[in-house]
Amino acid sequence: LVVFGVCMLLLLTVFTLGTGPVVLVGVLALGGALAALRQLLPKGTVAARNGLPAVVASGFLVNAAYFSMEGFLPVLLTGIVGLPLTVAGLVITCGVLAWVAGSWVQSRLSGIRSLRRIATYGEMLLLLGIIGVVIGVVSTFAPVVYASWGIDGLGMGMVYPAIGVLATNEAAAGREVVALAQYQLGEVLGSGVGPALVGLAVTTATAIGSGLQEGLL
Numbered sequence: 001l002v003v004f005g006v007c008m009l010l011l012l013t014v015f016t017l018g019t020g021p022v023v024l025v026g027v028l029a030l031g032g033a034l035a036a037l038r039q040l041l042p043k044g045t046v047a048a049r050n051g052l053p054a055v056v057a058s059g060f061l062v063n064a065a066y067f068s069m070e071g072f073l074p075v076l077l078t079g080i081v082g083l084p085l086t087v088a089g090l091v092i093t094c095g096v097l098a099w100v101a102g103s104w105v106q107s108r109l110s111g112i113r114s115l116r117r118i119a120t121y122g123e124m125l126l127l128l129g130i131i132g133v134v135i136g137v138v139s140t141f142a143p144v145v146y147a148s149w150g151i152d153g154l155g156m157g158m159v160y161p162a163i164g165v166l167a168t169n170e171a172a173a174g175r176e177v178v179a180l181a182q183y184q185l186g187e188v189l190g191s192g193v194g195p196a197l198v199g200l201a202v203t204t205a206t207a208i209g210s211g212l213q214e215g216l217l
Helices: 002-017 022-040 052-070 073-081 090-109 115-139 142-169 176-207 212-216
Strands: none
Touching (some): 073 090, 073 142, 090 142, 142 176
């Protein structure tokens, strides 16, 4: 865990300082972070092996997918669609309300459907909403973005509590706390890596002379 923390700190330093010989340090730090991460997460997480590894991988992916878009939706609606910030900010509220509704749906389904099935339903809605947001970026049609983000919020409301419980259910006897910690590490990494990748894409697009729309896509 200490090695992972130090390597991530070095990576942040590299992003701050920019190019040159520092990039080599960044590559080494990335390699060290990935090596440490393999020891921290359940074996088979990268391959989403059945059981706890698949749960941890799902936690990483759904958080990366959701939060990589959430932080940039106001930028999309103001910078590309041309809406005022007060109106654009309502898309976040839309997602939050839909998340609450999804959590309610998950609680109602938990008595008649397995947690795995509920999580799968939520992930399918999340994927559908992401596709809709991409269409919204291409078409610059704001209602599509609002509706799609509502679908995303509904999906996250269903999948988020389900996979959290699955993490402890899939743990070996006596290792429930460890399994939950591994799951939380995966989801936190996802919520950080996803937005970082989108930010890198937008920054790169700007640097090479492309527009905001191309960067978001």
